[in-house]
Amino acid sequence: MIKGFKEFILRGNVIDLAVAVVIGAAFTAVVTSIVNNLINPLLNSFFDAKSLDTALVFTINKSEFHIGSIIGAIINFLIVAVVVYFVFVFPMNMAKQRAERLRKKGVVEPEAPVTELDLLTEIRDLLQAQQSPPQAAGKHADPLP
Structure with missing residues (x-):
């Protein structure tokens, strides 16, 4: 039982999920700060957004329905989604596209990971070098065996 636990x-997967939750919480704090300290004051300069909480309230059988609060939420x-997209997602996509264009042009980043194809190509070249007889000076080997 302890071994299974x-x-x-x-x-x-569990470790990745735990890291994602922690990063998500930190990310939420950043987005909330941007919305509360930049976007909301901008919107409040045009109209009073807090009035939505008290707008469109109606009562049925002593139960209050706050439609304005729902609209405010x-x-x-939507404001949070716009901030996330334009502050985080859009710049990251642009950076990925730029990196992809550079890679297609043949410019490889110095920290680029070695792929399986790179390793297989290197192994093939080494095996070919070991199997081919030494070439005499001035003579060229046939490219086809």
Whole structure:
């Protein structure tokens, strides 16, 4: 039972999920700060957004329905989505596209990871070099065996 629990905890998916939750919480703080300290004051300079909480309230059988609050939450969601897209997603996509264009042009980043194809090509070249007889000076080997 303890062995199974240990395998479960140390499984890559659980660790990745834990890291994602921690990073997500930190990311949420950044986005919330941008929205609360930049976007909301900008919107409040044009109209009072807090009035949505008290707008469109109606009562049925002593139950209050706050439609304005729902509309305010939807607007807040859209603002957060816009900030996330234009501050984080769009610049990251542009950076990826630029890196892809550079790679297609043959410019490879110095930290580019070695792929399986690179390793297989290197192994092939080494095997070919070991199997071919030494070439005499001035003579060229046939390119086809």
